[in-house]
Amino acid sequence: MVKNKVAEAIYEEAATLVWWDIDDCPIPKGYSPEGIVEKIRLALNKLNYRGSERGEVRSNIFGDVLRRGLYNDDNPPPANRMFICREDENYLNMLDQERKMGYNFLVAHPEHPSDWLVASAKTTWLWKSILEESDV
Numbered sequence: 001m002v003k004n005k006v007a008e009a010i011y012e013e014a015a016t017l018v019w020w021d022i023d024d025c026p027i028p029k030g031y032s033p034e035g036i037v038e039k040i041r042l043a044l045n046k047l048n049y050r051g052s053e054r055g056e057v058r059s060n061i062f063g064d065v066l067r068r069g070l071y072n073d074d075n076p077p078p079a080n081r082m083f084i085c086r087e088d089e090n091y092l093n094m095l096d097q098e099r100k101m102g103y104n105f106l107v108a109h110p111e112h113p114s115d116w117l118v119a120s121a122k123t124t125w126l127w128k129s130i131l132e133e134s135d136v
Helices: 033-046 061-068 089-100 115-119 127-131
Strands: 016-021 053-058 079-084 103-109 123-126
Touching: 033 053, 033 079, 033 103, 033 127, 089 103, 103 115, 103 127, 123 127
Parallel strands: 016 053, 016 079, 079 103, 103 123
Antiparallel strands: none
């Protein structure tokens, strides 16, 4: 299930931190990292997420996020957190706590995500659909 909801007004100009798990959602043959970054930007812009973005590419992003803490960065709420990943059910409580603090979650995932992963985010994309984004 994919939920492509337009950004709520409070999150339209808010900063977006993108955490990309390169193991779960690798760079497909024929794509460049720069090209994928532009496609992510297009996907966000189409849903009115127009604030500044920055990202980190990692493996096991949820482990990194848990160790560092989602809010240990320069973007206090309201802010957007985009995860490009499969999932890790152990971190659902952490995401719930962060949401209560005012963070908005977006998820791009491979096919067949769990119900909880889709439910944890206001907006979701199939990873493949972001790769197919076009500005035409």
